[in-house]
Amino acid sequence: MSLDKNEVKIPELVMGVRNLAALKACRENADAVYFSVDRLSLRSRAQEISTENLADFVEEIHNNGMNGYLAVNSVIYPDNLNELDEVLECAASANVDAIIAWDPATIIKAADKDLRVHISTQANVSNQVTAEFYRSLGASRVVLARELSLAQIKEISEDTEIELEVFVHGAMCQAISGRCYLSAYLLGKSGNCGECSQPCRWEWSLHSDNGAIVDIEGKYLMSAKDLCMIEHIPELVDAGVDAFKVEGRLRNPGYTATISEYYRNALDLFKEGKYEKSKVTPLKERMALEYNRGFSTGFYFGYPGPDSLAYDFDMNASPVKREAVGVVTNYYPKKAAAAVKLLEQGLETGDTIIIEGNTTYLEQEVDSILHEGEKVDSIERGNEIGLAVDDVVRKNDRVFRINKDIARQ
Template sequence: MDQPVKSGKIPELMMGVKNRAALSACKDHADGVYFSVDRFSLRARACDITLDDLNSFVSDIKEQGMNAYLALNTVIYPDDLPELDEVIDVVASSDVDAVIAWDPAVITKAVDAGLRVHISTQANVSNWQTVNFYASLGASRVVLARELSLEQIKEIRKNTDTELEVFIHGAMCQAISGRCYLSAYVLGKSGNCGECSQPCRWGWKLVGEDGSEVDLEGKYLLSARDLCMIEHIPELIDAGVDAFKVEGRLRDTRYTSTVSRCYREALDAYGEGTYTKEKAAGWKEEMASVFNRGFSTGFYFGVPGPDGMYIEQDMNISVVKRQAVGVVTNYYRKQSAAEVKLLESGIEVGDEIIIEGKNTYLEQKVVEIRNDDGSVQRAEPGEEVGLAVEGKVRENDRVYRLDVPDPAK
């Protein structure tokens, strides 16, 4: 079905990034990125960007013509307040476009420092009066709760002029807007302080008082499918939100590259009047080739039932897997070549590969392999070979092969 008549502006597309490699992967597709430094983030493991590196990283974002949003969205305890002051001072002297927060301590300190504030989905904002309350505190944008329906979002839009942001893709949490205590209780690692160990993704079983196990035809009983709204871009734009947000700062860089490209193409197609359900289905299939737990539309069209869960399989269900191959030992810029030590696996001409590091992301086909005997079709583990590369790589970058199952087998 062709798209309806366009009635709204194209929202800002925001991607989560954890390092410069992820930034490089989405620089041609996203309008803005959100990220964290090494403290006060709900993704504590995404710590490649330090406070000392903040200005440099933001400069890299600005050079790509994108907006920079810093997440400071953990719970703030009394002992954290002095360190929070230090962080706000550094951020206030940077070119960060806004901080993403929900704790009133962060909000007030950021506003007092002259920073723009976007209210995190952690605040569970679910009505227009709450949106306007945060606006009265100085917030310029509110990230709405992921438990809202599309109709509820439309109602909020009618009653506030504050910018609204919604999630359109990525992991869904079992707890209301991510305010989960399961990881803290089970493992002593608080999800509200950025250390969630995701026990909701574990295999569980239901055991009766007599010790008998109940067969539930699956064991990943708490694992929700990923949100995917690529097939509903027109409806989302028509709702009047200002920004679309993609979750996944801790996922691999190919996820960032593929998902950002697909949503960019979808938004551009809508703007050009060429968006169709058939195209959307194609983009969805592409995104199914990167890390995902199966797809659903979350709460947008009603409370999800059993079809919103994926109980049969653990974590990533994509059939395309990354096989570690080796490590870059040298880069020759003039020759557009890399020297690679093959460690885990062999490689051959025609393979799809990824070369990735904290500052590198390159996805290409192997077009040439050279060893001491010259050009070869295949090289085996243990060999050190030269590979033609299509961009700059760095020593110690990792090389992966994309293994795609043959549908005929």
Template sequence: MKKPELMSPIRDWSSLEACKDYADAVYFGVDSLTMRASSGITLKELPKFVSKTHLYGLRAYLTLNSVVYNQDIAKAINIVKKAKEAKVDALIVWDPAVIEIAKKEKVPFFISTQANVSNYKSAEFYKKQGAKRVVLAREMTLKQIKEVKKKTNIEIETFVHGAMCMAISGRCILSAYLFGKSANCGFCAQPCRKEWFLSDEDGNKISVGKKYFMSAKDICMIEFIPQLIKAGIDSFKIEGRKRDAKYIEVTSRCYREAIDAYYDKTFSDQKVKKWKKELSSVYNRGFSTGFYFGTPGPEGISYNKADNISSTEKILAGYVVHYYPKAKAGSVRLDHMSIKIGDKIIVEGKYTFIEQEIESIEIENKSVKMGGKGTEVAVIFNSPVRKGDKVFLIRERKI
């Protein structure tokens, strides 16, 4: 049985550094016509980014999956042409206009989950249009997914981890209606994550006992990786193109380990417990299995808290002011927090992502156990860092 592809999300360049050792492919947008408008990769940077992705042995998939209006057609044509020049491995699209542009330019394309492909006939239709793969609707059950795979000859991709939307395939109009920011153009204001109340026609508020009754928990299928592999799913996708590099590193690593463990015949309940603990340490709203085993009930909603409940948090400590390659050391200006030997840190910049424990600290060439806020300290780094990189402390979150 062919091993499924693991696809990781990309917010910016540091995301690539975070997942390069675990993912088989990455998906990302540029600075327009994508469902996550705050992409850290520009169209101008596209050739360089794709080249680096390929250098790491990963496939590069460009999302071009927002609603496309008349005034956007020329922009879409330009992006597809630039993607072709950059040797992007595939586009992730759904608008018929963009499909036609991709076909004309002979750029491979996948059908985005925005198309809401929910049956094998739809999958067959898109295959006839030239699609290499369909990203199935998140509202499909595992049984339905198996049926699509059995009755079609096209690659299928599903989300295995990350945020769930309360709207079908993410096609929400609430954000545009309430805030003038279209979720379908990449500008979701996430009204479903806010506190709501019910009222009757006379304006009387009705108590429902819960606060965030539209805020879905995140999907987490790591426990069921064996079942997903047996279902014949070709690509496992991690949601999170707006998440930081730490989230991308942890989710990519855990799912890589889970997939490999299945093929090594070492997949176990003990490992699942460890992976879930690690996944809980980064951004999450609580976990559920989404629609894989049927329509989720109250257990799929995060009623009492709409935001992050991760067990750890990143706290900005300071900035790298200089790096000495021969000594593998850097000077860090501690503008915000003190650090001490044994602390776990993350260094993150546009092109940097490293995570390590502090093993030594020097101030003015003297070894110390701690560097106080407002001081400049020398630290040995496991990998090169750059001037301006941010240094974060990783600490247990206080509940």
């Protein structure tokens, strides 16, 4: 939806989350989150949110001032219809802010329950006529196909009233949105039904007609680099984009925290009129410390070439390593402190640690270490220590140390 020249709308930052810990990791920076339950989603295989705890999860989203969008974007077969009714009924009861869908059955049934609908990128919406068609069905937003250029997006935005959302960061599918059958063909696990095994990320070799192996650069012949558009926010806004979407329903909370923080920083710079490439390029460099396959701009500036493929990246790569340290054995809220058993590694003051659990995510520096009532600067594994913590942690949460040589500054 195109804006008046004098009106600048800051796009909504929409983060993908897999659980409560990931939600907490981005609550300071995201405007909205999207997520799935354990049924009828393209990421159902890795979900820790279910119809049973959906209401509590959505309440936590709203308590943090964010919108919550539930993805129900798998193909719906006849034997899925009753299950679809159950999921949508739970969504309505939980007061989700929108359903992300593309199957007409889901769109119709969601509308019947007065649920707002965002059209999934699986619908491959690639022009304004299609966008207006979905608006006529009651949809309030479309997540455009990833295969569009900025020029095409701008043309669409100038000729439709529906909100436009685009992916700005994260994994790129090798196939056209909603059209991949490779996982289903090779393994019987359909990517369109939430079971993609990502064979495009495997090592492949190329053979000639006579069986000889063709010598080519790299081993991951179909693995696309990750999308990263943090250096092009003005162009996206100028194209009429209403929401920035970050892939991440399979990502750990640390990834969610980092990416949301740096995109929020970039959006704030843009809002304040201080956005410059020299200021956002360092943000991109810091994001590269999280798991990624290298970065590209996807289709935004034209059809991707050979440099958009991650030939030499083994699935995900990151120079930052998390080293397991131990486990939380107790939490003392009045003292804002935790007892930690050092099972795998020792600790030193100044170390950067992550404390993570099903509902916990906390990253902080170790300011002091208490052992047997005395402050120490370092301690070996096998000991139980006390640590001051910046937020609530829980018994059995895992404690990790970030590799000091390459941790972000």
